[in-house]
Amino acid sequence: MTELLDIYLLEAVLNGLLLGGLFALLSLGLNLIFGVIDVVWICYAELMMCGMYAVYYLYVQFHWPLALAMLAAIGIVALLGFLLHQFVIRPVLAAEPINQLLVTGGVLFFLQAAATLAFGIDFRNLGLALPALRVGDMSFSAARLIAFGVALLGVLGLFLFLNRTYVGTAIRAISQDRAVMPLMGVSGPRIFAITSALGGALAGLGACLLVLQYDVHPAIGLSFGPIVFLICVLGGLGNLLGGFAAAFVFAQFISIGGYFFAIEWGYVIAFAFFIAAMFWRPRGLFSR
Amino acid sequence: MLSLERVSARYGAFQALFDVSLQVNAGESVAVIGPNGAGKTTLLRVISKLVEPHDGELRFESEDLNPVPAHEVLARGIAHVPENRRLFPRLTVEENLRMGGFPRFCRPRFAERLEVAYALFPRLKERRRQPAGTLSGGEQQMCAIARALMSDPKLLLLDEPSAGLSPVMVQAIFELVRRICAEGYTVLIVEQNIRQVLKVASRAYLLDAGRIKAKGPSQELLQSEEIRRTYLGL
Numbered sequence: 001m002t003e004l005l006d007i008y009l010l011e012a013v014l015n016g017l018l019l020g021g022l023f024a025l026l027s028l029g030l031n032l033i034f035g036v037i038d039v040v041w042i043c044y045a046e047l048m049m050c051g052m053y054a055v056y057y058l059y060v061q062f063h064w065p066l067a068l069a070m071l072a073a074i075g076i077v078a079l080l081g082f083l084l085h086q087f088v089i090r091p092v093l094a095a096e097p098i099n100q101l102l103v104t105g106g107v108l109f110f111l112q113a114a115a116t117l118a119f120g121i122d123f124r125n126l127g128l129a130l131p132a133l134r135v136g137d138m139s140f141s142a143a144r145l146i147a148f149g150v151a152l153l154g155v156l157g158l159f160l161f162l163n164r165t166y167v168g169t170a171i172r173a174i175s176q177d178r179a180v181m182p183l184m185g186v187s188g189p190r191i192f193a194i195t196s197a198l199g200g201a202l203a204g205l206g207a208c209l210l211v212l213q214y215d216v217h218p219a220i221g222l223s224f225g226p227i228v229f230l231i232c233v234l235g236g237l238g239n240l241l242g243g244f245a246a247a248f249v250f251a252q253f254i255s256i257g258g259y260f261f262a263i264e265w266g267y268v269i270a271f272a273f274f275i276a277a278m279f280w281r282p283r284g285l286f287s288r
Numbered sequence: 289m290l291s292l293e294r295v296s297a298r299y300g301a302f303q304a305l306f307d308v309s310l311q312v313n314a315g316e317s318v319a320v321i322g323p324n325g326a327g328k329t330t331l332l333r334v335i336s337k338l339v340e341p342h343d344g345e346l347r348f349e350s351e352d353l354n355p356v357p358a359h360e361v362l363a364r365g366i367a368h369v370p371e372n373r374r375l376f377p378r379l380t381v382e383e384n385l386r387m388g389g390f391p392r393f394c395r396p397r398f399a400e401r402l403e404v405a406y407a408l409f410p411r412l413k414e415r416r417r418q419p420a421g422t423l424s425g426g427e428q429q430m431c432a433i434a435r436a437l438m439s440d441p442k443l444l445l446l447d448e449p450s451a452g453l454s455p456v457m458v459q460a461i462f463e464l465v466r467r468i469c470a471e472g473y474t475v476l477i478v479e480q481n482i483r484q485v486l487k488v489a490s491r492a493y494l495l496d497a498g499r500i501k502a503k504g505p506s507q508e509l510l511q512s513e514e515i516r517r518t519y520l521g522l
Contacts, residue, residue, distance in 0.1 A: 169387060182357075184390045184435075
């Protein structure tokens with residue numbers, strides 16, 4: 001009996017690891033935007049919702065190949081990120097943080113309402129039946145394994161981009177000193193626009209991974225938005241490595257908590273841990 | 289090469305520069321001296337277009353700089369080492385230098401310019417993988433100058449390179465500035481350390497309360513009775 005328990009605990013830990021990889025990718029774009037532009041996209045998960053609908057419509061309704069539909073979705077959400085910056089963030093860039101929060105909050109409800117009008121409230125899915133991988137008595141869904149692998153590649157790709165390219169270096173530089181950038185021959189607004197499109201593309205990639213595992217509906221953003229935001233805060237807003245680690249911590253709370261109790265309790269424990277962590281390390285688990 | 293004709297600049301209601309006229313010829317090293325708050329930093333910020341001139345004419349190599357946006361000034365050949373160095377503290381030394389060579393035309397020559405910079409500042413080569421924020425004040429100043437040289441500028445603007453450094457480091461920095469001038473770079477340098485900078489520059493302007501009060505060869509200004517009394521305290 002104890003042996004059986006252990007293998008299910010191991011399964012929960014491993015599933016938590018897979019979930020952590022997905023969370024790490026989901027939080028990446030939001031964290032990047034905050035770290036560089038110093039603005040929180042409260043509507044980040046709603047951008048992912050748009051991406052999920054894009055994959056759904058292109059694949060199911062227009063019969064595009066799945067890979068092409070996903071690439072297009074990433075492009076569409078990148079464009080949304082760019083437009084969000086140009087038309088909503090730029091005018092309030094110098095405003096109070098609370099105003100910036102409120103305008104992106106407004107976009108959240110706008111996108112939700114627009115999606116309800118355009119797509120209705122039905123739950124939709126791609127109708128894919130991805131197999132589960134069985135290892136002994138443990139089982140892992142292929143969608144989660146794929147999501148984990150792609151998420152790690154996405155994280156790695158972003159780090160290489162930020163560290164190895166001129167534009168990536170400029171993105172890190174502008175987060176440290178905005179005002180001196182013109183002396184480097186860099187147009188700050190242009191770097192912000194590129195960063196926003198990149199944040200959007202990451203939200204789009206997250207959408208592709210989510211739509212493999214979850215039904216899409218206009219309020220899906222509310223299931224992931226708070227988690228993604230809390231992970232970023234837990235890791236220290238704007239700290240990409242901290243957010244990466246926090247994603248795994250948070251996912252283990254959900255997964256192991258769900259193993260000992262019920263899956264809903266996993267979320268309760270994870271959020272309770274978050275609140276406690278905010279008392280104990282208000283600037284993030286990994287702040288120096 | 290660079291010419292300012294009756295340039296004025298203001299921050300809101302506060303006027304920082306009044307009718308400033310100034311010339312820098314190719315190959316020259318020119319100093320702008322004057323007390324704290326005279327408008328020296330503003331003058332350099334106007335030349336790099338970080339501050340829009342309120343009035344007057346700004347020309348570089350016979351091109352009108354007035355309509356050029358700040359981020360395109362570097363591509364015209366003007367590099368600016370700003371007040372307080374303004375390095376990116378969490379980027380490595382080499383990444384800071386990479387930012388100095390950001391414009392597209394600089395990128396093919398990055399490796400070559402990096403060698404030039406490291407030859408001039410061997411200390412930076414030793415520390416190239418270190419975050420710039422961990423450097424000493426003098427090393428940071430070297431890094432800021434090296435960063436500005438990455439684009440192989442026609443004109444180098446230096447804002448108070450000796451500020452906040454130890455006396456030994458001040459000597460070292462002025463020695464480096466002398467070498468940079470000797471290598472043929474055209475330099476416009478702003479300093480409060482009047483005695484030292486006049487030994488490096490061939491000509492100088494005295495700026496006080498936003499107005500040019502005197503100009504001439506450095507030796508002449510050094511011997512001027514008024515400057516010795518008012519600004520050098522002799």
